[in-house]
Amino acid sequence: MNKQVIRLRINGQAHDLAICPNRSLLEVLREELSLTGTKCGCDDSSCGCCTVLVNGMPMLSCVMLAASYQEAEITTIEGVAREGQLDPLQRGFCEAGGAQCGFCTPGMIITARALLEANPNPSHEEINQALGGNLCRCTGYTQILESIDRAIQLMRIHREAAVGR
Amino acid sequence: MAEFTTIGKRLAMLDAPAKVTGAGLYADDLKLPGMLVGKILHSPHPHAHIRAIHTEKAEALPGVHAVATGQDVPRPYGILPIGHDECVFTPDKARYIGDNVAGVAAVDAATAERALELIEVDYESLPAFFDPIESMKAAEHRLHADKPNNIEKEYHHVFGDPEEGFLEAACVREDHFYCSEVTHAAMEPHATLAAFDADGRLTVWSSTQVPYYLQRTLSEVLELPMSQIRVIKPLIGGGFGGKSEVISVEVAAAVLARKAQRPVKICYTREEVFYAHRGRPITIIDLKTGVSREGKITAVEARVVQDGGAYCGYGPVTILYSGALLNAMYHIPNVRYDGYRVLTNKPACGAMRGHGTVNVRFAFESQLDMLAQEIGIDAAEIRRRNFLQAPCMTVNGLRVTSYGYPECVEKVVERSGWREKKGKLPFGKGMGLAGSHYVSGAANPIIRSNMPHTTVNIKVDRDATVTLFSGASEIGQGSDTIQVQLVAEELGVSVERVKLVAADTDLTPVDLGSYSSRVTFMAGNACLEAAREMKRQILEVVGKRFACPAERILFRDERVFCPDDPERAMSFEQAVLAALDAPGAPDARALVAKGTYTPPAEAQGGKFKGAGVGPSPAYSYSAQVAEVTVDPETGQVTVDRIIAAHDCGRALNPLSVEGQVQGSVWMGLGQALQEELIWEKGRLMNPSMLEYRTASTLESPPIETILVESVDPEGPMGAKEAGEGSLAAALPAVANAIYDAVGVRIKSLPITPEKILKALREKEKQSKGTQKDEPAGI
Numbered sequence: 044m045n046k047q048v049i050r051l052r053i054n055g056q057a058h059d060l061a062i063c064p065n066r067s068l069l070e071v072l073r074e075e076l077s078l079t080g081t082k083c084g085c086d087d088s089s090c091g092c093c094t095v096l097v098n099g100m101p102m103l104s105c106v107m108l109a110a111s112y113q114e115a116e117i118t119t120i121e122g123v124a125r126e127g128q129l130d131p132l133q134r135g136f137c138e139a140g141g142a143q144c145g146f147c148t149p150g151m152i153i154t155a156r157a158l159l160e161a162n163p164n165p166s167h168e169e170i171n172q173a174l175g176g177n178l179c180r181c182t183g184y185t186q187i188l189e190s191i192d193r194a195i196q197l198m199r200i201h202r203e204a205a206v207g208r
Numbered sequence: 209m210a211e212f213t214t215i216g217k218r219l220a221m222l223d224a225p226a227k228v229t230g231a232g233l234y235a236d237d238l239k240l241p242g243m244l245v246g247k248i249l250h251s252p253h254p255h256a257h258i259r260a261i262h263t264e265k266a267e268a269l270p271g272v273h274a275v276a277t278g279q280d281v282p283r284p285y286g287i288l289p290i291g292h293d294e295c296v297f298t299p300d301k302a303r304y305i306g307d308n309v310a311g312v313a314a315v316d317a318a319t320a321e322r323a324l325e326l327i328e329v330d331y332e333s334l335p336a337f338f339d340p341i342e343s344m345k346a347a348e349h350r351l352h353a354d355k356p357n358n359i360e361k362e363y364h365h366v367f368g369d370p371e372e373g374f375l376e377a378a379c380v381r382e383d384h385f386y387c388s389e390v391t392h393a394a395m396e397p398h399a400t401l402a403a404f405d406a407d408g409r410l411t412v413w414s415s416t417q418v419p420y421y422l423q424r425t426l427s428e429v430l431e432l433p434m435s436q437i438r439v440i441k442p443l444i445g446g447g448f449g450g451k452s453e454v455i456s457v458e459v460a461a462a463v464l465a466r467k468a469q470r471p472v473k474i475c476y477t478r479e480e481v482f483y484a485h486r487g488r489p490i491t492i493i494d495l496k497t498g499v500s501r502e503g504k505i506t507a508v509e510a511r512v513v514q515d516g517g518a519y520c521g522y523g524p525v526t527i528l529y530s531g532a533l534l535n536a537m538y539h540i541p542n543v544r545y546d547g548y549r550v551l552t553n554k555p556a557c558g559a560m561r562g563h564g565t566v567n568v569r570f571a572f573e574s575q576l577d578m579l580a581q582e583i584g585i586d587a588a589e590i591r592r593r594n595f596l597q598a599p600c601m602t603v604n605g606l607r608v609t610s611y612g613y614p615e616c617v618e619k620v621v622e623r624s625g626w627r628e629k630k631g632k633l634p635f636g637k638g639m640g641l642a643g644s645h646y647v648s649g650a651a652n653p654i655i656r657s658n659m660p661h662t663t664v665n666i667k668v669d670r671d672a673t674v675t676l677f678s679g680a681s682e683i684g685q686g687s688d689t690i691q692v693q694l695v696a697e698e699l700g701v702s703v704e705r706v707k708l709v710a711a712d713t714d715l716t717p718v719d720l721g722s723y724s725s726r727v728t729f730m731a732g733n734a735c736l737e738a739a740r741e742m743k744r745q746i747l748e749v750v751g752k753r754f755a756c757p758a759e760r761i762l763f764r765d766e767r768v769f770c771p772d773d774p775e776r777a778m779s780f781e782q783a784v785l786a787a788l789d790a791p792g793a794p795d796a797r798a799l800v801a802k803g804t805y806t807p808p809a810e811a812q813g814g815k816f817k818g819a820g821v822g823p824s825p826a827y828s829y830s831a832q833v834a835e836v837t838v839d840p841e842t843g844q845v846t847v848d849r850i851i852a853a854h855d856c857g858r859a860l861n862p863l864s865v866e867g868q869v870q871g872s873v874w875m876g877l878g879q880a881l882q883e884e885l886i887w888e889k890g891r892l893m894n895p896s897m898l899e900y901r902t903a904s905t906l907e908s909p910p911i912e913t914i915l916v917e918s919v920d921p922e923g924p925m926g927a928k929e930a931g932e933g934s935l936a937a938a939l940p941a942v943a944n945a946i947y948d949a950v951g952v953r954i955k956s957l958p959i960t961p962e963k964i965l966k967a968l969r970e971k972e973k974q975s976k977g978t979q980k981d982e983p984a985g986i
Contacts, residue, residue, distance in 0.1 A: 079237035080230015082445070084395045085478040089898035092395060120230035129228065137224035140867045144684025145227025146395040146445030152228060171905040178897060180395050180446050181684055183874025184908045186867050 049110050053078070054122030060109075068112060069093045069104040072119060080120035080149045084178075091177030094150035095119050101157045103176075120149035123156065131197035132156055132190075141190025143181035151177050155191050164195065213764060214697040215925050218863035222689045222708070223443065223682070232443045235399035235415045236475045243401070244273055246464045246474035247320035248457065249310040249327050250483065251302030254553040254890030255336035255349070258300055258309065258329060265326040266312060271319035274468035275327065277310045281463050285425045287453035287558075289655055291360075291520025293352055294556075296429060296459045302331065303351050303518035304555050305890045306483030308456050313464040313472045336553035338890055340490065340515035343552045351518055351551040360516055360549040361524040363818045365531055367603040373507025373542030377498025379583050383575050384494055387567035387957040388884040389515070391487030392560055393902050396445020397478055402461035403471035410462055411438045415445070417452040417683050418721030421654070423713050425454040426462055441711035447683040448875070449559035452723040453521055455484050482895035486558030487885070489526065490515035491567035499579050503590040507542040508534055512568060516549045517556035523549040525654075525821050526557070529564025532822025534572065535602040537613070537645050537829075538594035543603060553890050559723060561875060562646060562935040567957070570880075573642035573940030574955065577947070586630070587641050587944065588621050591831075605814030609826050610928070612855025612918030613643060616831035619853040619914045624833035633948070636838055640944025643831045646933035647824030648857075648923065649726025651807040660804035661726070662734040663717035666695065666742050668799040670788060672781040674699060674706045676738075679719030680731035681711045685931050686864040687727040691735045693860055694924055698739035700763030701780050717802075725929035728860065729825060730805045732924030738803025745799055746783050749790040808922070826920045828933035829855040832873065834941040838949040840968060843961030845881055845946060846909075850938065853914035857928030862915060868931040870911040876938025878903050884958050 046061040051068075053076065060075055072078040072095070081104060084092035088106040095104045096118035123130045132152050135141065142148040151174065158165055158173040165173070170191055171184075179187060226232030263275040278299025286292040298307050310327050314320035337343035337351070343358040350358050374380055400414040410432060416422045419439040427434045444451065457474050465472040476484060496509040512530045516523040531545035562569075580590040596602075598611030620641065621627065630639055653661060665677040676695050682688040692706045699706075709715050719731055747758040750768055754761060754776040761770055769777035778786070788796050813823030835849040854869045882901050886893040894900050919926035939957065947953050952967035 073237075077239070078230075079233070082234070082396070083236065083475075084397065084445075085897045087478065087896055087898075089896055090395065090478075120228075124229055129225065133225075133228040136228045137220040140221075140863045142221070142224050142227040143686070143867055143871065144395065144444060144446040145223070145232055146234065146684075148227050149230045167910075171908075174905045176904070178395065178902055178904060180393055180448070180875075180902060181871050182867060183870040183911050184905050185870045185874075185911050186863075187905075188910070 047110060049113050051109065051113060051117060052115065053117045054119060062109060064108065064110045066109050067105055068095065068107040068109040071109040072104060078119050078121050082146055082149060084146065091150045091154065092147055094153045094177065096153055096157060099157060099160060101154045120153060123152060131201065132159070132194040134197055135190040135194030139190040139193040140186035141182065147177060147179045151179065151187060159195065159198070163198065212697055214693050214703055215860050217861065219689060219693065219703065219861050221686050221864070222692060234396055234443045234445055235401060235413050238401050238413050238442065240401065240403055240471040243471040243473055244313040244315060244468055245317045245320050246311055246313045246461055246472045247317065247324055248308050248460060248474065249324045251305060251307040251309050253302050253331050253333055254305050255334040256302045256331040257334060258298070258302060259332055260330040261310060262328040263310065266323040269319065269323050269326060271315040272312060272323045273470055274313040274464050275310060275323065276463050276467055280467065281429055283429050283431065285429050285454065286520050287421065287522055287654060288520060288524060290524065294519040296456050296463055304553050306555055307518065308460065311460045311464050313468040313470070336890055338552055338554065338887065340492070340513050340550040340552055343550050344548065351553065355551060358551040360520055360551050361527060362549070363528060363531060363545070363547045365545040365604065365816065365818065368542030370507045370509055370542040370544040374498045376500065377506040378501040379579060380496065380498040381575055381579055381582070382494070382496040383571070383955060385571040385955045387491040387570065389487060389490045389557070390560065390879050390883045391482060391485055391885055392448040392450035393897065393900060394446030394448055394450055397476045397481045398451065398455050398457050398484060399473070399475040400458045400461040401471060401473040402465040404465055409436050409438070411440065412458065412462055413440045413442050414458045415451055416441055416458065417444070417447040417681050417723055419681060419711050419713055420679060420718050421721060422454050422458055426459060429459050430462060430466070438714045441681050444681070444683040447722060448561045449563060449723065450486055451683070452559050452721065453486060478897060479895045482892055482900070483555050485517070485555035486521055488560040488566065489557035493568060493571045495571045495575055497575050497579060499583060501583060503580065503583055503585050503593045505538055505540050505594050508540050509544040510534060510568065511546045513548045513550060514557070515552050517552060517554045519556040521556045521558040523557065526559065526564040528818045528821035530568045532604060532606065533565045533645070534568060535604050536606045536608055536827050537643060539596050541603060554887060561872065562932050563724065565646060566879070566936040566939065569644050569936035570939040570943065570957065573937065574943050577944045578953065588617055588626060591617055591643060604822065605819060606822055607811050609922060610857060610918040610920040611829065612916040613829035613831065615916045616829055616853035616855055617643065619916060620831045620833045620851050623851050623912070623914065624835070626833060636840055636949055638838065638945045638947065638949025639833055639835045640941045640948055641831065641833050642937045642940035642944060643829065644933060644936035645827050645829045646929055647724055648729040648826040648828060648929040649824055650724040650821070651812045651823040651825055652820040653720055659718065660806045662719045662731045662805045664731065664734045664738050664803050665717060666738045666801045668742060668784050670785065670797065672705065672784045674701060675709060676706060676735065677709045677716045678731055678735065679711055679716040680727045681722040683722050685868060686861065687722065687731065689864065690728050690860050691731055694732050694735045695739050697925070698736055699742060701766055725932045728927055729923055729929060732927060734803040734805040736803065736924050737805070738801045741801035741803060742799060745801065746787045749787045750778070750783050753786065825922050826857065826928045828929045830934040830937045832937040832941040834938070834945045836942060836945040836949055838946055838964060840950055843964035845959065845964065847877060847942060848909065849912070850877070850909055850941065851912045851914065852934050853916050854930065854934050855916040855918050855928070856930040857920040857923040858917050858926035859915045860925060860927050865915055865930045866913045869913045869934045872932060872934040873911050873938045874903065874908060876935040877942065879957060880939040880942040881958055
């Protein structure tokens with residue numbers, strides 16, 4: 044198969060790549076760009092480990108052809124922390140035990156980020172609905188919910204501090 | 209002054225930042241210059257002779273660097289010394305659909321896959337065995353020539369006098385239970401990267417729970433001395449037992465790397481992970497229990513048949529756990545156990561969270577509820593009447609040192625409102641109670657030796673950095689953090705001061721691995737011993753300087769001091785320098801201390817055949833109450849609430865312990881209600897995460913945890929295991945709750961809506977048969 048030159052915008056940076064057009068976004072992220080934070084847990088869009096944001100929407104990069112997303116703004120787990128500071132969601136997952144083995148964690152955080160962008164105060168039911176496609180085998184989800192609760196609390200503290208200033 | 213400064217804190221896992229940023233590296237994230245991609249050819253036949261393999265076409269394909277078959281690595285291996293019955297690539301016979309036949313290393317995955325298609329294998333199909341009961345009758349075509357009747361192992365144990373015990377009983381029940389096969393389904397598929405350096409030395413990075421056993425197996429199969437092999441465990445994306453024995457891919461990568469003279473990485477697809485399996489076997493249980501009028505257990509008899517699949521793996525250990533851990537939960541004076549581990553033409557089963565205990569515990573706790581009902585006492589009460597009087601020794605030689613089970617039962621009874629609600633809920637709503645337990649590490653190693661089960665080293669540099677070198681394997685359960693917490697607590701320093709070098713066979717002393725819930729107890733105790741030895745070295749100097757007996761000096765809050773004299777105090781840094789620079793000190797550069805752990809002789813069990821499995825230095829306990837809603841129209845079960853009280857000895861890090869308990873309970877709920885491998889003539893019908901159906905957020909109830917701290921006399925700071933013991937109780941707690949809700953007893957796992965509906969219809973039919981005057985209808 045002939046290679047094709049494509050341009051991807053990932054975490055605010057443009058990358059020009061020569062790839063076979065049949066390659067998934069997941070493969071390109073991991074193999075061409077060494078962005079290995081996005082994980083492959085199942086190869087068939089059933090586990091959620093490979094979730095990335097495409098124009099703010101959580102999508103499964105294992106079933107997306109990289110060449111089809113040249114116009115999109117893609118965010119991976121590597122793009123979540125800002126200037127070396129953990130995002131509230133990342134802190135929440137650290138502090139409340141949401142990451143045990145950590146393999147589902149990037150996908151979980153990415154999906155939760157999309158949720159919190161749209162709805163900064165989701166109920167547990169809304170969180171469960173949003174995370175329904177992200178499987179975890181370690182936690183039983185209880186501490187994942189608590190991690191997101193913690194993140195919401197941290198974001199509120201940040202907002203209030205910003206208003207106070 | 210509080211007893212502890214670091215222990216008991218809800219500390220985040222040390223590797224959490226690496227995990228939440230995506231910076232942490234798992235085996236599949238690693239890359240080396242010149243690295244090739246490996247792929248495995250699997251047998252499409254459940255049972256077949258391999259008459260010939262032709263690899264020429266595959267070898268000729270451009271981009272292919274190596275093709276390997278059984279001829280390249282004929283030496284068999286297996287996790288147990290008595291079970292070396294599998295090869296990296298099976299040389300002469302395929303024993304299950306998915307058996308490994310050949311391997312390819314190529315420049316990319318597409319080329320490797322194309323090469324697999326070009327390998328020609330001449331199979332001669334053989335009759336196959338898929339049912340363990342049928343397999344036990346096999347007269348010919350057995351799986352392994354040296355295993356008559358396709359029985360891998362059978363054990364027959366009698367303790368006390370079961371016949372006499374049943375004569376004493378006022379009520380005896382015999383029930384038949386069937387438990388389907390389940391698998392680990394860790395989120396990370398197996399992955400291995402292998403590379404030889406110019407001197408012929410091998411380094412393997414692998415998703416393993418047992419780096420030391422992997423190093424041994426590589427040495428045996430590749431015929432390389434262990435000193436020529438380095439195994440490094442990167443981050444592991446969950447194990448649950450699925451990575452606790454060597455999976456052939458781990459050796460295959462090394463075989464291909466040697467042949468190709470290039471680094472080779474192999475990552476299993478999810479489908480391959482399902483076929484690699486090593487999960488919890490189909491278990492057929494005939495259980496008989498007798499109780500006195502007061503509800504005291506007089507005798508237990510269990511016959512257990514496990515469908516072990518095509519190879520030995522951990523099989524004999526699984527079937528022994530099923531018998532041994534009938535005990536150490538309740539006082540049982542008389543026990544008979546007949547266990548059969550049977551070979552069939554399916555992927556091999558192995559160790560899975562709660563190894564060997566879960567299905568038998570489901571049966572036992574279900575039957576105990578039935579007995580309680582028959583003699584007319586409460587389900588919590590019958591358990592109370594059979595509590596052990598710890599410390600004690602069970603009839604089969606298990607030593608119980610601490611026993612928080614009574615408190616677990618009381619806590620869940622109280623929190624759930626058991627006394628007020630049980631038996632008074634409307635039809636369709638129910639609550640059930642059950643208990644379970646597990647070992648805190650196996651008291652006997654897999655390979656008999658006098659070597660300690662764990663050795664760790666601690667080095668303290670001139671700048672007072674503490675470095676712990678531990679071979680223990682963090683697999684997501686938090687054991688790295690726990691070890692660092694223990695060292696920090698003992699040395700009285702902050703967690704930040706302690707650095708960890710872990711699970712690298714070149715750098716870290718031997719630890720047997722992450723299995724049987726052994727790490728906190730065993731590596732933890734070794735950490736404490738090393739830290740105490742480090743303190744002794746420092747005290748030798750500081751004690752003299754303080755002119756104060758060593759036992760009066762404390763290490764705490766980064767200081768070394770006599771609490772009764774503020775003059776006699778120095779910082780940890782000063783104390784370290786004092787010890788290093790003391791006249792006659794052996795080495796002014798760094799202090800070094802070693803710690804080991806070996807279970808005490810009295811914890812190692814009896815002398816009978818099979819006595820080695822079951823003994824542990826300590827046992828954890830769990831009691832759970834589940835509340836369910838059962839829809840009688842659809843048979844659908846919803847777990848509304850589940851409360852788990854777990855006796856972990858001491859909660860070294862409650863955040864972590866709660867996470868372990870919740871994860872265990874949740875995995876138990878999955879097995880209770882929905883998880884099942886479905887086989888059709890040796891072919892797996894649901895080899896994907898969607899079809900196997902582990903629960904998502906939408907099907908997972910919140911899990912309430914209560915930690916019970918019985919403070920074990922030998923546990924590190926009193927701790928026992930936390931990561932497995934709560935799994936088993938979830939299944940019978942749900943089964944008992946379903947019975948309470950709709951009055952049907954399901955003795956077959958998983959408890960699907962179909963089974964409930966069928967039982968409800970049968971019940972309805974029966975009641976119509978006895979009450980003919982009643983009008984028809986639902």
